[in-house]
Amino acid sequence: MNLYRTLPSVDTILQWPGFENHNRELLLRAIRKSLDKLRCQISQGCIDVIDPHRIRREIDAFYQYLLTPSLQTVVNATGVILHTNLGRAPIDESFFWESGRIAAGYCNLEYDLASGKRGDRHLHAAESLQELFGCEDALIVNNNAAAVFLILNTFAKGKEAIVSRGELVEIGGSFRIPEVMAASGAKLVEVGTTNKTRIGDYEAAIGEETALLMKVHKSNYTIEGFSAEATMEEISALARERGVIDYYDLGSAYLPELPWGLGQGEPSLPKILVKAPSLLSFSGDKLFGGVQAGIILGKKPLIDRLKKNQILRMFRVDKVTLALLERTILAYRKREYEKIPVLRLLFASVKQLEKRAATLKERLPIPAEILPSETYVGGGTLPNRKIPTVVLALEGDPEKLETAFRAQRIIGRIEKDRFVLDMRTVEEGDFGQIVEAAENVVRSEE
Numbered sequence: 001m002n003l004y005r006t007l008p009s010v011d012t013i014l015q016w017p018g019f020e021n022h023n024r025e026l027l028l029r030a031i032r033k034s035l036d037k038l039r040c041q042i043s044q045g046c047i048d049v050i051d052p053h054r055i056r057r058e059i060d061a062f063y064q065y066l067l068t069p070s071l072q073t074v075v076n077a078t079g080v081i082l083h084t085n086l087g088r089a090p091i092d093e094s095f096f097w098e099s100g101r102i103a104a105g106y107c108n109l110e111y112d113l114a115s116g117k118r119g120d121r122h123l124h125a126a127e128s129l130q131e132l133f134g135c136e137d138a139l140i141v142n143n144n145a146a147a148v149f150l151i152l153n154t155f156a157k158g159k160e161a162i163v164s165r166g167e168l169v170e171i172g173g174s175f176r177i178p179e180v181m182a183a184s185g186a187k188l189v190e191v192g193t194t195n196k197t198r199i200g201d202y203e204a205a206i207g208e209e210t211a212l213l214m215k216v217h218k219s220n221y222t223i224e225g226f227s228a229e230a231t232m233e234e235i236s237a238l239a240r241e242r243g244v245i246d247y248y249d250l251g252s253a254y255l256p257e258l259p260w261g262l263g264q265g266e267p268s269l270p271k272i273l274v275k276a277p278s279l280l281s282f283s284g285d286k287l288f289g290g291v292q293a294g295i296i297l298g299k300k301p302l303i304d305r306l307k308k309n310q311i312l313r314m315f316r317v318d319k320v321t322l323a324l325l326e327r328t329i330l331a332y333r334k335r336e337y338e339k340i341p342v343l344r345l346l347f348a349s350v351k352q353l354e355k356r357a358a359t360l361k362e363r364l365p366i367p368a369e370i371l372p373s374e375t376y377v378g379g380g381t382l383p384n385r386k387i388p389t390v391v392l393a394l395e396g397d398p399e400k401l402e403t404a405f406r407a408q409r410i411i412g413r414i415e416k417d418r419f420v421l422d423m424r425t426v427e428e429g430d431f432g433q434i435v436e437a438a439e440n441v442v443r444s445e446e
């Protein structure tokens with residue numbers, strides 16, 4: 001029998017019950033793809049009967065695939081709060097509803113409601129940041145990498161920027177200070193050594209061409225043992241004395257004092273601002289816990305010069321980012337820290353995590369053990385600083401469990417040869433999805 005002949009036609013399949021409300025274009029694509037696959041299987045001799053149920057399943061699966069965006073939600077059960085691969089900082093869903101109303105329609109992005117004239121998009125977040133920090137001025141760009149580039153390009157293009165050899169960092173995703181500097185047109189002048197740089201090293205390197213003294217946060221490594229670095233205070237004082245700009249690339253910044261002793265040697269933003277560096281910048285979606293953005297704070301005349309750089313046009317943020325960022329800043333002003341998910345996850349006590357673990361364990365169809373463990377904040381912040389956590393270690397082959405859960409978009413980790421779900425980054429809202437995934441795992445093993 002010729003199997004090809006027994007394949008139903010596209011027109012026949014279109015009449016099958018249940019397809020009435022499907023999008024016709026997408027359904028046609030799904031049908032053609034499924035029939036192509038079947039023809040291929042026939043030609044390879046993989047099938048010997050045409051089963052309409054099987055065709056139906058293929059079409060349904062392909063149709064579903066066409067409807068699903070590539071970007072999908074996952075449950076972060078890795079315990080790493082700022083997981084670079086999982087979208088870095090989570091944002092409270094209510095912020096999207098609230099700012100969605102502003103961003104979806106028309107808004108006063110560049111319109112001055114008082115005068116009826118053209119306004120400045122950079123003023124919106126700047127004003128709320130001034131309120132929050134009492135800083136002179138602020139500027140928002142797409143991310144902190146853009147902030148670094150813009151600052152170097154504006155002030156040190158064709159001139160020299162001095163950086164310690166201990167701070168020539170590479171951030172994940174190939175952001176390297178020397179290369180960003182070269183691209184910006186600034187000439188890098190390295191001072192000191194890998195482990196020790198003193199203020200005198202900066203001082204000795206200042207010359208006619210010096211535009212800027214830059215300090216870079218060692219975001220993802222530490223230098224221990226016989227080591228020293230110049231403080232921002234020393235660098236700022238020296239810069240003032242010699243008439244050059246001092247700039248601190250903080251990488252990440254946080255406001256309320258951190259738990260778990262994380263603040264040791266990592267001062268909060270208000271404490272850094274007291275020392276009044278001319279310029280500083282940090283990411284909006286690291287410990288600050290907001291949307292992807294580069295936040296620049298500093299002296300008004302310097303921010304004004306940044307605003308005059310043509311390149312800012314390429315780095316400026318849109319109304320969606322601005323609306324979300326303003327909402328996050330408002331949460332800080334109102335001290336609604338529980339609405340900043342990064343802080344909520346970070347501050348959760350071990351007792352809370354134990355309770356979370358016990359509740360989830362109760363609902364899981366797979367036997368599990370509640371164990372104390374340790375995790376990291378992640379995302380290029382607070383390197384080598386562990387924080388306590390509680391994990392649910394599942395019974396069974398760790399690799400198989402990891403794969404099976406990942407197939408259902410639950411990302412855990414393997415620790416001491418066990419597959420674990422880390423409660424530091426899992427909240428009650430995730431339990432339903434985890435339980436359903438576990439039920440599917442159990443079913444597939446039966």
Ligand SMILES: *Cc1c(COP(=O)(O)O)cnc(C)c1O
Pocket residue numbers: 143144145146148169171175216217218219249250251252282283284293294380
């Ligand atoms: C993370 C980081 C950057 C890059 O910030 P993005 O917001 O990811 O662009 C730059 N410098 C330092 C020191 C960092 O830690």
